Amino acid sequence: MTVHHQLAAVLQEAVQTAQTAGALPSFDPPEITIERPRDASFGDYASPTPLKLARVARMAPIKIAQAIADHLPATDYIAEVTVAPPGFINIRLTNERLQQVLVDVLAEGEEYGRIHLGNGKKAQIECVSANPTGPIHIGRTRGGVMGDTLARAMRLAGYDVVLEYYYNDAGRQITMLGESTKIRYLQLLGQDVELGADHYKGDYIIDIARELQAAHVDALQNEPADYFGNYAKDKISQSQKETLRRINIVFDVYFNEQSLYENGRVWEALETLQQKGHVYEKDGAQWFKTTEFGDDKDRVLVKKTGEPTYRMPDIAYHWDKAQRGFDLVVDIFGPDHHATAPQVLMGVQALGYPTNFVRTVLHQIISIIKDGQEMKMSTRAGTFVALDDVLDEVGPDPIRYFMISRSGNSPIDFDLNLALERSDKNPVYYVQNAHVRCAGIFRKWAEAGGAPDADAEADLSLLTHENELAFMRKAMELSAVIEQMTLTSEPHHIAFYAYDLAAAFHPAYEKCRVLHDDVPEPLRLARLRFYWAAKQLFAHVLNLMGMSTPEVM
Missing domain, CATH: 3.30.1360.70 (Arginyl tRNA synthetase N-terminal domain)
Structure with a gap:
């Protein structure tokens, strides 16, 4: 409690x-x-x-x-x-209640802050879901970090959480990917063919075409575009997984949109909607009566060509989620889903399921700033800022922190120069340096011959300095932060908390010395206990944000 x-x-x-x-x-x-x-x-x-x-x-x-x-x-x-x-x-x-926090942190370790809000409940979080048509760019990263951070908090809140990636590996974008790759392959063979306006123009397409040429020389020139699309899709998907792993995001489930066509679930969902009277035909297309559910106009589910719109497989996918028995589903989408997400839930409702188990979280865009200039992004045009490139430049920790440093409702300006700055202006440095300072104390203690368990029986009642007590008060709030994140699906609260915890710690570090000769031995041992607890808590909070716990900086 x-x-x-x-x-x-x-x-x-x-x-x-x-x-x-x-x-x-x-x-x-x-x-x-x-x-x-x-x-x-x-x-x-x-x-x-x-x-x-x-x-x-x-x-x-x-x-x-x-x-x-x-x-x-x-x-x-x-x-x-x-x-x-x-x-x-x-x-x-009472001071005794505050001091007990240190005991709790050390005793509970990574379980500190645990609450029982979700005990016995299953949750699914869907995030990233970038099409397998190109490397993950930094703009797609925000939802992934939000989802992974939320999953970590919800597990501490007692939920059995499945982190899921939905691959849009069907439809026109895959057709364009295949055509783009084949054209680049044929160009490498010296043929006079050009990319169209809708084709993918990134250098990564050329790299994939070169792999195919190296392995098959000219033997593939008569293969259909689907062959190239499937190869490119698989290659890009594997690369995306490796990139996400670099940023400490590993999904429990990768769900392929194509499977909904292979097992017939898309057409089963359409047929069920038709049987329930929620679909009608007009001009050869299949229309969903979304106006019956509060929409301003009805929406096309299947075009007159027989090709489903994006709504149809998305409805089938969420129908599948409903049938998997999740108590809570959190969909984390970018701003381009603002209009479409409600229409998908209307489809689930029309299929006979309540939709209050689905919580949609929309986040705003990210702008990458370097040397004061914004960097432009477009996957199709090949001008995107790849997540791998940003990882190479600043590492995973600044990316993870900055992606949850604001409410999802607010856009983020990710300043690469600030992310690299080693000063208190950089919030990542500011938070991690608290852990480093604690580590430094124990490194010096060990070098001086201090016993590692000398503080085991320390008298914590001696910890009455106002800065020590201020840190304990902030340490006490973690369980409330976990509860707030779980109830609202807003992961930025842990970033705010981490910064505030560091802001409470650094004054204590400056004023509450532990290794100085003039510190009485009983107080020294009590403060060693204080810094052990602080080190453990910062490691725990950094882990909840998916970040590392450096010993030196």
């Missing part, structure tokens, strides 16, 4: 006790809100609940707050409760 929930339960009990005592009138138990006050001088936690109860209780909020405060049950972790206008209840925890 998080501290927020503990305090909410205590205030709930106080309300009921006050009602029994006649200090508050009778009303249904309220939902208690617990938050961190903006000004730390007010306390560690605060509740504005009395403000919400004024109407139902027909009392001034300040009087409601005082009645609740007067009837709080005794606990061993609340040091002080005060009431502040216009009706806030401020709560300060």
Whole structure:
């Protein structure tokens, strides 16, 4: 149970006790809100609940707050409760409760912050889903990092999570890929053929054509474009997996769109929609009555040529998700899915499934900035910024951090120069340097002959410096952050938390010395314990973000 929930339960009990005592009138138990006050001088936690109860209780909020405060049950972790206008209840925890956080961090390790929100529940997160028509560019990376980070948090929240990649390996884009590769192959053979406006023009197509020429010389010139498309698709797909692995993203499932055609699920979904009366024919095309589900106009599912639009296989895919029994599905898409994602869910609803188990997360675009200039991206034109190239330049950690450094609703300017800067201006350096500083303390301790377990029985009650306590307060919040990420599917909260944790740590490191000669031995041992816990917590948080834990920088 998080501290927020503990305090909410205590205030709930106080309300009921006050009602029994006649200090508050009778009303249904309220939902208690617990938050961190903006000004730390007010306390560690605060509740504005009395403000919400004024109407139902027909009392001034300040009087409601005082009645609740007067009837709080005794606990061993609340040091002080005060009431502040216009009706806030401020709560300060005991030092002992804060110091217990260090014990918990060291005892629980990578389990610290675990909550039981999703125990017994299955979840699926779909992200990236870049077409296998070219290398993954940096613009596609944001959804992948968001999804992988969310999966890590949800597993700590108790969910059985499947991270899934949906390959759009069917349709016109694969036809264009095959034609592009064959044309490049024929050009290498000296034939006078040219790419069309819709063909893929990246150098990676030439590289694939060269591989085919090296292996087969001119024996493939009469092969259909499908042969080249399948070869290129498989080659690119494997490359994409290797690239994602470089950024510490490994999917549990790779789901191919083509399989929906091979097993007939696309046409089964269409037939079911027809049988249920949700599809009609017009001008030779099959139209979905999306207006019955709130859309502004009906949508084409199958063109008059017999070719499905992108909606049809997407509906079949989400129908498959519904039948796999997930309690929660999180779809993480780019801004180009803003209009289409609701139409797909309309299809699932029309097929007879509720759609409240699907949560759609749309993220905004990424701009790559280098030397003050934005770099343009287009996969088809071959002018994209490949993820591999950015990885070669800055490494995976800055990419992972910056991709979740803002809410998905906000665009991101990824400044490559800042990502390489080794100063506190770079948030990646700022967070990781906290772990490095802890490692440095224990390296020096070992070099001085200090025993590795000298602090095992340290007296943590000696840790009363305001900066030490501030770090402990922030350390206590991790479980609440995990809960917030899980409930909202917003992974940026862990990046914010990591930065705030580092901001609480660095002043403690500067002011709460441990190895200086003038530090009393009992306090030295207590602070060694403090820094062990800090090192473990930073390693844990960095791992939740899929980042490394450097010992030196």
